[in-house]
Amino acid sequence: MDEKRKVIFSGIQPSGELTLGSYMGAIRNWVDLSGQYDCYYCIVDMHAITVRQNPAELRRRSISQLAQYIACGLDPEKNTLFIQSHVAEHAQLGWVLDCYTMFGELSRMTQFKDKSAKNAENINAGLFTYPSLMAADILLYQTDLVPVGSDQKQHVELSRDIALRFNGIYGDVFTIPEPFIPQAGARIMSLTTPQNKMSKSDKDPGGCIYILQKPEEILRCFKRAVTDSDTERCVRYDPEAKPGVSNLMQIYACATGKTFPEIEAEFDGKGYGDFKTAVGESVVELLRPIREKTEDLMKNKDYLSSILRSGAEKASRTASRTLRKVYKKVGFVER
Ligand code: ATP
Ligand code: LTN
Numbered sequence: 001m002d003e004k005r006k007v008i009f010s011g012i013q014p015s016g017e018l019t020l021g022s023y024m025g026a027i028r029n030w031v032d033l034s035g036q037y038d039c040y041y042c043i044v045d046m047h048a049i050t051v052r053q054n055p056a057e058l059r060r061r062s063i064s065q066l067a068q069y070i071a072c073g074l075d076p077e078k079n080t081l082f083i084q085s086h087v088a089e090h091a092q093l094g095w096v097l098d099c100y101t102m103f104g105e106l107s108r109m110t111q112f113k114d115k116s117a118k119n120a121e122n123i124n125a126g127l128f129t130y131p132s133l134m135a136a137d138i139l140l141y142q143t144d145l146v147p148v149g150s151d152q153k154q155h156v157e158l159s160r161d162i163a164l165r166f167n168g169i170y171g172d173v174f175t176i177p178e179p180f181i182p183q184a185g186a187r188i189m190s191l192t193t194p195q196n197k198m199s200k201s202d203k204d205p206g207g208c209i210y211i212l213q214k215p216e217e218i219l220r221c222f223k224r225a226v227t228d229s230d231t232e233r234c235v236r237y238d239p240e241a242k243p244g245v246s247n248l249m250q251i252y253a254c255a256t257g258k259t260f261p262e263i264e265a266e267f268d269g270k271g272y273g274d275f276k277t278a279v280g281e282s283v284v285e286l287l288r289p290i291r292e293k294t295e296d297l298m299k300n301k302d303y304l305s306s307i308l309r310s311g312a313e314k315a316s317r318t319a320s321r322t323l324r325k326v327y328k329k330v331g332f333v334e335r
Pocket of ligand 2: 009010011012013044047133134137138146148152155
């Protein structure tokens with residue numbers, strides 16, 4: 001009874017509109033886990049400025065992201081919802097951890113390589129040290145589990161390595177976190193180029209579905225989704241031979257809770273057209289209540305501000321305890 005509840009931490013950058021990929025890969029699990037754990041869900045605005053942002057848009061999206069977290073089912077009474085820049089300990093621990101993270105480790109991060117290729121004119125130091133700030137996010141709360149999509153596994157593993165290195169020098173300071181990656185939905189692919197991850201920075205607007213997108217647009221994107229040019233033309237799960245169809249099956253499975261054999265049986269003898277329409281409709285129904293609730297919440301900015309205030313206070317209390325310990329261990333003089 002007295003046993004300490006396990007801690008969950010995760011975050012999403014307000015660098016664009018939330019996508020169906022981030023819902024299925026991350027947020028859906030945040031909601032599922034939120035009853036059993038002590039959960040911190042963050043809007044990581046400090047990470048977002050590693051790529052140039054329009055200030056007014058960043059501010060608007062940060063608030064809208066909070067509304068979407070709540071609309072997806074995260075109860076602000078039961079979960080700590082907050083903005084990263086409101087809790088100064090993230091930057092403070094981030095600096096310390098920079099000094100315990102190796103240049104070679106950061107150079108190997110695939111997200112750094114991808115983003116530097118995409119932003120060749122702005123390969124800034126923050127983009128490079130991004131993972132040590134992410135390690136600070138996680139380690140400040142003595143986190144046990146980090147629910148993310150599979151693209152973030154490498155970053156969580158680096159956070160573990162940093163924590164182990166620090167503990168190896170100073171004793172047990174940090175809990176060692178583990179990634180929590182879903183069975184289905186860990187990597188939703190673009191609807192137009194199913195070789196690539198569905199991502200909010202995707203240049204092709206038809207490839208990505210957004211949580212707040214209008215039903216007509218969602219249906220249109222699914223109708224135009226790429227299926228595969230193999231001769232078989234049946235709905236069967238085979239990511240190698242049929243990446244487009246398999247991706248749509250993943251989405252349908254996440255939206256409806258059906259298994260792959262059930263989906264294969266449902267569309268046996270039917271064409272790809274019927275299948276794409278059914279997937280589109282299931283996503284419309286999944287997202288409809290989330291969009292409506294978000295629109296409602298956005299009418300009450302005072303309520304959203306009050307959640308951010310109490311979220312930051314609660315997060316600060318935990319984060320400052322860890323930071324104090326770290327400062328002491330490394331030899332800083334107490335103020
Ligand atoms: P960007 O395009 O800026 O890289 P993104 O669309 O990949 O952004 P993130 O903010 O990086 O989205 O991801 C938020 C969370 O959602 C992370 O936990 C990430 O692993 C997960 N996620 C993002 N895209 C997908 C996807 N296509 N499939 C499954 N999970 C995803
Ligand atoms: N790197 C993640 C966002 C992120 C995060 C975190 C995720 C920042 N800090 C801490 C989990 C835990 C991304 O790009 N999606």
